[in-house]
Amino acid sequence: MIEVRELTVKFKRFVAVDDVSLSVAADETVGLVGESGSGKTTVARAIVGLQRPDSGTITLDGVRLGPVARRPKARQRAIQMVFQDPRSSLNPLMSVASIINEAWRTHPDSAPTGDRTMAVHRLLEDVGLDPSVARHRADELSGGQCQRVSIARALAVKPRLLVCDEAVSALDVSVQAQILRLLVDLRRRHRLSMLFISHDLGVVHQIADRIAVMRGGVLVEEGPATEVLGSPRHDYTRSLLDAALELNTHHGEVGK
Amino acid sequence: MSPLLSVAGLVVDLPSPAGVLRVVDGVSFDIPEATTVGLIGESGSGKTMTANAVIGLLPGGAVLDGALRWRGEDVLRADPGRRRRLRGREIAMIFQDPLAALNPTQRIGRQVGEILRRSGMRRDEVRRRVVELFDRAGIPEPSRRLRNYPHEFSGGMRQRAMIALALAGNPALLLADEPTTALDVTVQARILRLLRSIQRDEGLAMLLVSHDLRVVAHVAHQVVVMYAGRVAERGPTSAVLSRPAHPYTRALVQSVPAVRTRTAIAHPLPGAPASPARRPAGCAFHPRCPLARERCRSEQPVVRQVADGRWSACHFAGEVSRS
Numbered sequence: 229m230i231e232v233r234e235l236t237v238k239f240k241r242f243v244a245v246d247d248v249s250l251s252v253a254a255d256e257t258v259g260l261v262g263e264s265g266s267g268k269t270t271v272a273r274a275i276v277g278l279q280r281p282d283s284g285t286i287t288l289d290g291v292r293l294g295p296v297a298r299r300p301k302a303r304q305r306a307i308q309m310v311f312q313d314p315r316s317s318l319n320p321l322m323s324v325a326s327i328i329n330e331a332w333r334t335h336p337d338s339a340p341t342g343d344r345t346m347a348v349h350r351l352l353e354d355v356g357l358d359p360s361v362a363r364h365r366a367d368e369l370s371g372g373q374c375q376r377v378s379i380a381r382a383l384a385v386k387p388r389l390l391v392c393d394e395a396v397s398a399l400d401v402s403v404q405a406q407i408l409r410l411l412v413d414l415r416r417r418h419r420l421s422m423l424f425i426s427h428d429l430g431v432v433h434q435i436a437d438r439i440a441v442m443r444g445g446v447l448v449e450e451g452p453a454t455e456v457l458g459s460p461r462h463d464y465t466r467s468l469l470d471a472a473l474e475l476n477t478h479h480g481e482v483g484k
Numbered sequence: 485m486s487p488l489l490s491v492a493g494l495v496v497d498l499p500s501p502a503g504v505l506r507v508v509d510g511v512s513f514d515i516p517e518a519t520t521v522g523l524i525g526e527s528g529s530g531k532t533m534t535a536n537a538v539i540g541l542l543p544g545g546a547v548l549d550g551a552l553r554w555r556g557e558d559v560l561r562a563d564p565g566r567r568r569r570l571r572g573r574e575i576a577m578i579f580q581d582p583l584a585a586l587n588p589t590q591r592i593g594r595q596v597g598e599i600l601r602r603s604g605m606r607r608d609e610v611r612r613r614v615v616e617l618f619d620r621a622g623i624p625e626p627s628r629r630l631r632n633y634p635h636e637f638s639g640g641m642r643q644r645a646m647i648a649l650a651l652a653g654n655p656a657l658l659l660a661d662e663p664t665t666a667l668d669v670t671v672q673a674r675i676l677r678l679l680r681s682i683q684r685d686e687g688l689a690m691l692l693v694s695h696d697l698r699v700v701a702h703v704a705h706q707v708v709v710m711y712a713g714r715v716a717e718r719g720p721t722s723a724v725l726s727r728p729a730h731p732y733t734r735a736l737v738q739s740v741p742a743v744r745t746r747t748a749i750a751h752p753l754p755g756a757p758a759s760p761a762r763r764p765a766g767c768a769f770h771p772r773c774p775l776a777r778e779r780c781r782s783e784q785p786v787v788r789q790v791a792d793g794r795w796s797a798c799h800f801a802g803e804v805s806r807s
């Protein structure tokens with residue numbers, strides 16, 4: 229469905245993303261992992277059109293995508309992003325209802341034809357929020373609620389690909405599990421494709437069908453989640469796995 | 485043998501626009517000599533406030549109650565001079581953000597040597613000892629690196645510098661508040677390994693504060709689980725994690741995202757962590773608890789011994805690892 233081919237992004241002389249090719253099929257969730265600075269966010273920003281590639285192409289259903297400003301509206305809305313910090317990605321002074329209505333103003337072709345209030349309520353229920361949340365301002369919500377609103381805003385415009393950049397990293401574990409579960413359920417209900425970025429292999433494992441591993445701007449390994457985690461081919465993937473902490477290893481074994 | 489540090493019925497009240505907030509509400513646990521105790525809980529559960537109370541670093545207006553006994557001596561009521569000597573010498577602290585603790589305008593070697601110089605150590609000896617401390621903290625090329633400024637160090641190296649600084653006073657207890665939360669996984673694993681080996685080799689006691697059960701599981705001998713400013717359960721780490729005696733611990737264990745199992749999202753706990761500002765009556769966990777019943781809504785459970793070395797604040801502790 230979405231295909232990134234030979235993507236390169238430079239900041240001045242610095243090559244942040246180096247010849248990366250990656251695709252996400254319909255209904256598929258691809259996890260993108262790697263350490264800080266490896267280029268994950270830069271790939272995501274290029275896909276949603278917030279970052280101009282220096283070379284390479286990004287295509288949606290075989291049609292090439294330019295920068296966001298020059299994308300036809302329908303193609304813009306097909307790809308939505310959910311960010312890490314649930315608080316700073318929502319305008320704290322706006323009500324939840326207006327946040328969602330604004331998304332419909334930007335993409336009128338996705339707006340409901342009937343009663344907007346009812347549509348907002350249905351959307352909130354879809355992400356596990358009580359409809360009464362519609363009246364609240366974003367700064368009155370907990371971190372988990374904010375992240376549900378961000379997801380509702382993305383879903384409001386009926387995207388086909390959801391790009392989640394560290395979307396659960398700032399959340400407490402119990403809330404993290406709720407949001408991951410929500411994403412898995414939504415993905416099934418709405419037949420969404422997902423690019424799920426996280427530095428936490430354990431988190432990615434809960435949700436991804438395939439996993440791509442980046443290091444220093446380069447994609448070093450890519451394959452089915454069970455294979456990449458079960459029998460990694462690249463040394464770097466192996467070192468990430470060695471460093472990943474588990475509960476069931478006894479006290480006394482931190483990596484090697 | 486009496487423990488190195490005993491925290492007994494610790495209460496921390498903070499002033500807030502909405503009235504006094506009880507952010508720590510009757511917390512008790514011991515830190516035996518040469519033992520690592522992990523303090524775990526979700527954000528706002530009072531972990532930092534508890535650790536900061538131990539070292540006497542609380543915001544203005546904070547009111548404390550309960551007892552903090554250091555080798556049997558009541559340090560909560562000790563005079564400020566005694567408390568200052570305790571902090572930085574016998575008890576040292578490392579934080580999540582080393583930049584906040586390091587002076588940006590001073591060479592790191594000088595900062596680490598400060599406490600040694602103040603104790604009257606000769607210049608050449610200070611230098612030798614600082615090189616030793618850098619080496620102990622795993623900083624490569626110590627004699628060159630001690631001339632660097634904090635901004636010339638990577639995040640992981642800064643955390644190592646903090647560790648060297650903390651070890652300089654030759655403490656008996658190290659408080660580490662989320663020491664690896666801001667680091668990449670591979671760096672985190674190295675720093676945790678370092679802390680463990682230092683703890684073991686130097687016979688240090690450590691209070692490791694973390695929101696990540698995986699971190700605590702790897703480093704701590706004993707664990708204290710906090711919820712809404714109170715202790716939910718405590719005991720030996722492996723026993724607590726394999727057979728929790730509190731439904732909250734069980735939920736935390738089950739929601740840990742693992743690389744080898746895909747079960748973290750099977751039964752997520754509903755709701756959000758309780759805050760001290762809106763602490764539910766009775767058992768603070770009851771609105772989210774799968775085992776909650778009438779009694780939980782009205783009667784606050786006390787922390788009681790439920791097995792050898794195991795303490796739980798659940799009315800129905802015995803049912804947790806059975807259901």
Ligand SMILES: Nc1ncnc2c1ncn2[C@@H]1O[C@H](COP(=O)(O)OP(=O)(O)OP(=O)(O)O)[C@@H](O)[C@H]1O
Pocket residue numbers: 239244262263264265266267268269270271427
């Ligand atoms: N606007 C920018 N200007 C200059 N350099 C940038 C810019 N954005 C990113 N970089 C650099 O590009 C590299 C990749 O950054 P990116 O944010 O994509 O990494 P990441 O994998 O998302 O890291 P993290 O896990 O920390 O979020 C980094 O070295 C970063 O410093």
Ligand SMILES: Nc1ncnc2c1ncn2[C@@H]1O[C@H](COP(=O)(O)OP(=O)(O)O)[C@@H](O)[C@H]1O
Pocket residue numbers: 498499500505507525526527528529530531532533534543759760761
């Ligand atoms: N300086 C402060 N003034 C007022 N309240 C505070 C302050 N610092 C923390 N709190 C409150 O105290 C409670 C416990 O906080 P903290 O100990 O930092 O939790 P944790 O470290 O477990 O995340 C929280 O409700 C927090 O909002």
Ligand code: SF4
Pocket residue numbers: 730731732767768769770771773774775776777780785797798799800801
């Ligand atoms: S006391 Fe009741 S509500 Fe609290 S943890 Fe136990 S069963 Fe759950």
Ligand SMILES: [Mg+2]
Pocket residue numbers: 268269270393
């Ligand atoms: Mg990023």
Ligand SMILES: [Mg+2]
Pocket residue numbers: 531532533
């Ligand atoms: Mg804290």
